[in-house]
Amino acid sequence: MPQLVRHSGIAIWAQITTALRGDIEQGLDESDWLPAEPELAARFGVNRHTLRRAVDELVTEGLVERVHGRGTRVLARGLVYGIGRDTRFTERLAASGRTARVTLLERAEIGAEGGVARRLRVAEGAPVLRLRTLRGEDNLSYALTLHFLTGAAAEAARTYEGGSLTRHLREAGGVTLDRVESLITTRLPLPEDALALRMPRNRPVLRVKGVNACRESSLVQEYAISQFRGDRIQLSVAEASWTSEDPLPD
Known part of the structure; x- marks a missing residue:
């Protein structure tokens, strides 16, 4: 499980965003799917609310999009x-x-x-x-x-x-x-x-x-x-x- 540093001045959700961004940049291609939210929440040891906040940031950055009923998909590179x-x-x-x-x-x-x-x-x-x-x-x-x-x-x-x-x-x-x-x-x-x-x-x-x-x-x-x-x-x-x-x- 990735090591999240609490009380570091960097929010836990922001640390998760950084980790997921690294996953996307290093190993995922466009149209790949992120693991399901329960799986990611378990991976990082956080609740789903914190996990969603981290993924929200990736959506705002244009790296992923949520597809209703399917999950979260990696978007095409620029x-x-x-x-x-x-x-x-x-x-x-x-x-x-x-x-x-x-x-x-x-x-x-x-x-x-x-x-x-x-x-x-x-x-x-x-x-x-x-x-x-x-x-x-x-x-x-x-x-x-x-x-x-x-x-x-x-x-x-x-x-x-x-x-x-x-x-x-x-x-x-x-x-x-x-x-x-x-x-x-x-x-x-x-x-x-x-x-x-x-x-x-x-x-x-x-x-x-x-x-x-x-x-x-x-x-x-x-x-x-x-x-x-x-x-x-x-x-x-x-x-x-x-x-x-x-x-x-x-």
Whole structure:
């Protein structure tokens, strides 16, 4: 049985969390299951309330998830997501042996305002198409994105129902979008965004604002604001090959 040190200034549940974190990092793979709570409680010589508090911390850290009626499962290690000219989410997951899930949550016609109008280089009030998508795999959520589209990209996206948006734009409208600028910041998620991402509201997200131009016409046709779960995504930034004379403000 692991040696827990009482009256050390470190809570017993925190010591158990450290021990379980070591088990995950050294011997468990994604989708493995932790032993049942009664077994873990017996292993550490604690009650189930203390054990649950320790596992709660692992859930908050994004290392495990509780599955009703099944137990506690180890989550996938963080995905390295490249931000470059031709960033492609589904292709990135496929290259790592995973299957992407991109779900369309909302589609609406809106008038461009403020930063959206400036980034798309359209007049205030000009009609744009807004999509809200959730990206992940199986029941894991990685990123929530607002897409603001104009021109040929907007026309093609009106028939989009989910899956790879990049592929849909190419197949439905002959539009290939290239990233021309990105701004990466952090922020706390809004309540509805934290709910969609299935994460605590007090954990920051990585926010990426991106401007994408049509390869065929060189016109900006998408402004996207993505919120990534920092505990599941690492952002890899490619060397810049394009310099804007009008950088994105935060």
